[in-house]
Amino acid sequence: MKRPRIYAILRGTVGLVFVSAGVLKLLDIQQFAIDVHNFRLTPWSVSLAVALYLPWLEILAGGVFASGWSRFRDGAHWTLLVLVAGFLVALGSAWTRNLDIECGCFGEAAGTTVPWAFMRAMVLGGILGVLRMQRCKG
Amino acid sequence: MRGCSSAFRQALCLWGAALIPAVLSAFFFQVEWKRDASRVSLTEVESWKTPILWIDARSREKYDAGHWPGAIHLNADEWDALVGDFLAAWSPSVNVVVYCDSRACGASEEVAARIRKDFGHEAVFVLEGGWESLKEERK
Numbered sequence: 001m002k003r004p005r006i007y008a009i010l011r012g013t014v015g016l017v018f019v020s021a022g023v024l025k026l027l028d029i030q031q032f033a034i035d036v037h038n039f040r041l042t043p044w045s046v047s048l049a050v051a052l053y054l055p056w057l058e059i060l061a062g063g064v065f066a067s068g069w070s071r072f073r074d075g076a077h078w079t080l081l082v083l084v085a086g087f088l089v090a091l092g093s094a095w096t097r098n099l100d101i102e103c104g105c106f107g108e109a110a111g112t113t114v115p116w117a118f119m120r121a122m123v124l125g126g127i128l129g130v131l132r133m134q135r136c137k138g
Numbered sequence: 139m140r141g142c143s144s145a146f147r148q149a150l151c152l153w154g155a156a157l158i159p160a161v162l163s164a165f166f167f168q169v170e171w172k173r174d175a176s177r178v179s180l181t182e183v184e185s186w187k188t189p190i191l192w193i194d195a196r197s198r199e200k201y202d203a204g205h206w207p208g209a210i211h212l213n214a215d216e217w218d219a220l221v222g223d224f225l226a227a228w229s230p231s232v233n234v235v236v237y238c239d240s241r242a243c244g245a246s247e248e249v250a251a252r253i254r255k256d257f258g259h260e261a262v263f264v265l266e267g268g269w270e271s272l273k274e275e276r277k
């Protein structure tokens with residue numbers, strides 16, 4: 001398989017992962033707000049605002065990234081990188097404080113623990129980084 | 139769309155565009171902005187004159203190993219099986235206080251939200267510190 005095709009498949013897969021994560025969170029906003037609040041990083045009103053905003057940003061950026069829409073592709077790419085960086089900070093913080101909480105990354109569907117979610121975010125960030133480097137070279 | 143040329147501007151456009159459905163969904167889902175008021179400390183609970191119904195939202199094993207005197211076992215995983223016990227003990231005049239393991243766990247938040255939603259009972263509170271704080275109190 002040619003490299004550009006592999007990159008396109010990776011881009012589509014990562015984008016769809018974000019879209020599905022956003023959709024699953026939207027299925028129960030209140031629960032996602034609780035999951036955010038359980039990280040003990042923000043007051044309730046901010047946790048709720050994050051829970052309302054984040055899924056839509058994931059859907060929008062993930063969708064644009066997966067589709068490869070050239071007008072917004074780079075912006076979507078950077079957005080996803082920033083999101084992953086934010087997830088890593090939040091998850092790393094929860095991990096170091098030994099919080100026994102649900103990640104909430106994929107709504108209630110996954111029930112992922114913090115260490116596992118941290119590893120998954122690292123993988124996603126790695127793939128996004130590789131795609132970024134490939135884009136810069138291209 | 140002409141302004142959305144550089145990656146930074148593209149990102150700003152996406153972040154701005156995501157605000158629109160986010161604001162709309164805030165109205166659609168009728169979220170509880172003031173929910174923090176429902177978190178209470180043990181000291182606050184002890185100062186209440188209102189009857190209290192304690193809810194233990196931990197697992198069956200942990201509940202059986204030890205729970206607050208009079209606490210009813212109710213959690214999201216076994217909701218259907220346990221909700222009967224809750225209803226038998228509940229009355230509209232009580233303050234419901236839910237606890238789980240510790241400050242970090244989210245089970246009590248989930249149970250409290252469900253009681254509010256399913257039974258329309260507003261006086262539902264989550265105990266800060268959970269079972270850990272209750273154990274300290276018992277010492």
